[in-house]
Amino acid sequence: MKRPRSLPVQIFLALLAGVAVGLLCFFLPGGGDFAAGYLKPFGDIFVNLLKFIVVPVVLFSMIQGILSMEDMRKVGSVGLKTVLYFLCTTAIACTVGLAMGSIFDRAGLFPVLDAADTDYEIAAFGGFMTTLVGIFPSNMWQAFTNANMLQVIVIALFFGGAILTAGEKGRLCHEIVFSFYAVIEKLMTFIIRLSPIGVFAYMAWVVATQGAQVLGSLALVLLCAYIAYVVHAVLVYSSAARVFGKLRPFTFFRKAIPAMIFGFTSASSAATLPVSKECAEDMGADPDVSSFVLPLGATINMDGTAIYQCVATVFLASCAGIDLTLRQMVLVVITATLASVGTAGVSGAGMIMLAMVLEAIQIPVAYIGLIIAVDRLFDMGRTCLNVVGDISCAVCVSRWEGRKQP
Secondary structure, eight states: OOOOOOHHHHHHHHHHHHHHHHHHHHHSTTHHHHIIIIIHHHHHHHHHHHHHHHHHHHHHHHHHHHHHHOOHHHHHHHHHHHHHHHHHHHHHHHHHHHHHHHHHHHTTOSOOOOOTTOOOOOOOOOOHHHHHHHTSOSOHHHHHHTTOHHHHHHHHHHHHHHHHHHGGGGHHHHHHHHHHHHHHHHHHHHHHHTHHHHHHHHHHHHHHHHHHHHTSTTHHHHHHHHHHHHHHIIIIIHHHHHHTTOOOHHHHHHHHHHHHHHHHHHOOTTTTHHHHHHHHHHTTOOHHHHHHHHHHHHHHOOHHHHHHHHHHHHHHHHHTTOOOOHHHHHHHHHHHHHHHHHTTTOTTHHHHHHHHHHHHTTOOGGGGGGTGGGHHHHHHHHHHHHHHHHHHHHHHHHHHHHHHOO
16 A cells, blocks of 8 residues: 655645645736635635644643653753753844845845835834733733733743642642643644645745745845845754754754745744644654743744844845944844844734834834835745744754753
8 A cells, every 4th residue: 555645745745736826826817816815715724723722732832841851940951041042043143144135235136225105114112121021921811812922931831830849739730731731732733734735825825926026126135035044044053953963964954844844834933833843853852842942932033033134134224325334233133132032922023123123223114114015925934944943942952951861
């Protein structure tokens, strides 16, 4: 009997089929409307299912991870290593983005667009302290219904720590968490099996409706960002996985493909969490560590967004007739790195971060209107990169923690 194709192969074939159908729709009259009206809804259904499972996955996987570590000191150790890893890689991502943007700018490859007709108002951002206060929930159920992932993570930390310290009296809660997570894993497996349908539907819709913009004046700006995404993934993530996780780069990327493709098509790190977890554990990541690292990474790891900001900043500075100085570039790196944590969990975080960077170097925020039309295409690549970074971190932290075991 012929063996069924593996899920990664199915997802990849669905991606290719989506591109082919999307191109067909793009060149046919009314094809874009057909893709938006009859193909995209199937992708929306799949993403809705993922969003439905994300909160319980994050909540119970993190609590289970904490309980399995059996020591709050280990939880603190894993958390500290994770945050430091993300901050370091984000700073490197900013440098890569600025370098690549500067190369394209100096070569005269960026188009110079007129921002006179653009009108864009960024959503209000209350600052880091406001965000810090906001991550501590006043209503647990509201955090769940709004899918506020930072608040869900804080709830998981508190409950996991409390169950641990309760000792024998918390044994029933301990068993309930493990039982719930076993059920959620089965449900998660079923939903993930539907991923080729979601990938096909979303890819066909994106190509059918965004093809014109890709072929337009912003194509080189997109190319610059995607080259930077690839450079960062190869130089930083695969190198970290090789040095610290003892994984060959080819093996690392081969096993990460399902999460990469799904992150690319869904443009959501949170929605990709179930797939990311499977990929990380297939690479040898400790399930307890990945249960902790991946939800945290999906919330605060924004290397792809950092690269996008830096490329966009150089491009918009060029449109504004501004040559960035070394001091301004350093300011961009610092601002973007800190903003990646400061805006975590805020709706439209990528645009808020970009606005903060532009304001820091005195470029009118309204210039964002020049690239907002193709933000979805930037978002697909940066989410894919963020997902790879989360997996790389899980593998590395698992190895670091494993060395500490007697």
